[in-house]
Amino acid sequence: PMGVCPLARRPLRDNFTGLLHPWARPEVLTCTSWGAPIIWDGTFDPDVAQQKAAQQNLTIGLTVFAVGRYLEKYLERFLETAERHFMVGQRVVYYVFTERPAAVPRVPLGPGRRLRVERVAREPRWQDVSMGRMRTLHEALGGRLGREARFVFCMDVDQHFSGAFGPEALAESVAQLHAWHYHWPRWLLPFERDARSAAALAPGEGDFYYHAALFGGSVAALRALTAHCAQGLRQDRARGLEARWHDESHLNKFFWLHKPAKVLSPEFCWSPDIGRRAEIRRPRLLWAPKEYALVRA
Ligand code: UDP
Ligand code: MN
Structure with missing residues (x-):
């Protein structure tokens, strides 16, 4: 079962989405120019995705820094709602990175989840x-998490x-459209433009602006992504530079060079501050209000 990508005029191949219905959402872009699906509510069958993932007996990691x-x-x-919505029915391993392991709340976990x-x-x-995070993730992916x-x-x-965040989101590499920027013209997107930075994109470069609050993929793809970003961050630091949006700028550079296999619509990581938008049907993740005065020392 395949959909046809109207832009690339070729079949959308997808192991997990199963039945793809890109035509079910004619008002939004449902595939990229390189033929990757952009997953919107209604363009996939969650039950088919679930079955396909279950057949493969996958373990899915979820990393978070606190x-x-x-x-x-x-x-x-975050953890309580992940228990209700993230990859329900699959095997899941959370990795929490913190400087205070003893303070991590004991959230009751469902079967097959640790x-x-x-x-x-x-x-x-x-x-x-x-x-x-990029360096730490790179090391973790090379260790137990990666195994x-x-x-x-x-x-x-x-x-x-x-809302349900299931295996329809899985792919070799997955990028998230940034909720504040998905409808902006490309030239306005907040990529790093200082040519001295490893994260720099030249005028005319950049497909979409991706949000670093959510990215994913296979262990091998993420090893490459985190190595690229950690290396770019290191190089900038050595030159006394810091890209405009930090690790997110380097992530955007990586996905410009290595196109994501799947793109998630802003429904997957939505900011309630934006207000109602007709094309946002069922948000899967909601940003917390930015209480920087409280959390940033
Ligand atoms: N983070 C953290 N402690 C900090 C700063 C950041 O745990 O002091 C982690 C946390 O997971 C956070 C992420 O890094 O969600 C990115 O930082 P933040 O959310 O503040 O950046 P923004 O989303 O505002 O760009
Ligand atoms: Mn954040």
């Missing part, structure tokens, strides 16, 4: 916590699940 005040503020709700806590150092600047999981999603903690 350092400093982000732990008390967000982690419990939680591992990994200790990380607390960087003094929030930007360094955010950027440091345990077939696919992994890496997420921000300052959000919670509000």
